Amino acid sequence: MLLDNAHFRKVKRLTGKAVGDFNLIEDGDRIAVAVSGGKDSYALLHILTQLQRRAPINYELIAVNVDAGFPGYRKDVLEDYLRQCGFQVHMESTNCTQIIEEKRRPGSSYCAFCARLRRGVLYFVADRLGCNKIALGHHLDDFIETLLLNQFYAGKLAAMSPKLLADNKRHTVIRPLVYVEESDIIKLARQNEFPVIDCGCPVMGQEDQKRQRMKQLLTELADENPYLKRSMIRALSNVQPRHLLDRELVRLMALDEQES
Secondary structure, X not given: OOOOOHHHHHXXXXXXXXXXXXXXXXXXXXXXXXXXXXXXXXXXXXXXXXXXXXXXXXXXXXEXXXXXXOOOOOHHHHHHXXXXXXXXXXXXXXXXXXXXXXXXXXXXXXXXXXXXXXXXXXXXXXXXXXXXXXXXXXXXXXXXXXXHHHHHHHOOOOOOOOEEEXXXXXXXXXXXXXXXXXXXXXXXXXXXXXXXXXXOOOOOOOOOHHHHHHHHHHHHHHHHOOOHHHHHHHHOOOOOHHHOOOXXXXXHHHHXXXXX
């Protein structure tokens, strides 16, 4: 049980709003909640459980951990905590570390390759557990940082989706913390003393310099405008296609105008 205070109620309210706005959870869902031992996934699992208790629908939650096999990863700390809290838990051990070392192309991103492998394992485990949805702990800051990274470095206008049908067409990936700022999750984690552990990755902190730069930029701009992040997340829900340069969108709008 999380500490019931104004801050907890704020995070719960924002998560519930996202669930309602994007229809993230439906009656009969069996949801694999990806839990790594980080603050975000702890918060996600706890909040979804709190919402579950008064939801007008029935759904199941299973905490799923994927161990990539990095030395020093204290999954025992995570598993002990989850079981003490009474969560339904599945721990999956993998040889991702070995695959990365053997198959990663020279110069390619270590983190991106690892993420793809772990996501594939999550889909496999979700199938085995009979889960139709996978919940990830990406928060509001992650959405905005991804938007900026794509604009600055990939030349495209894209962030994340709060609800996305996976390529295998069998699972739906949901991100219920889309409206929750990282600062609120940090406070929630500290207040409730989540036993945060790192993944043990040997290159942790070396490959995410661009994302750290986006985080720093947002912090600097938010010092000038405290409503900046809220404005940016609203912008993702207020797209004006007529004022963009995507030629395919322009073509489709022209066809719509002709048909009307």
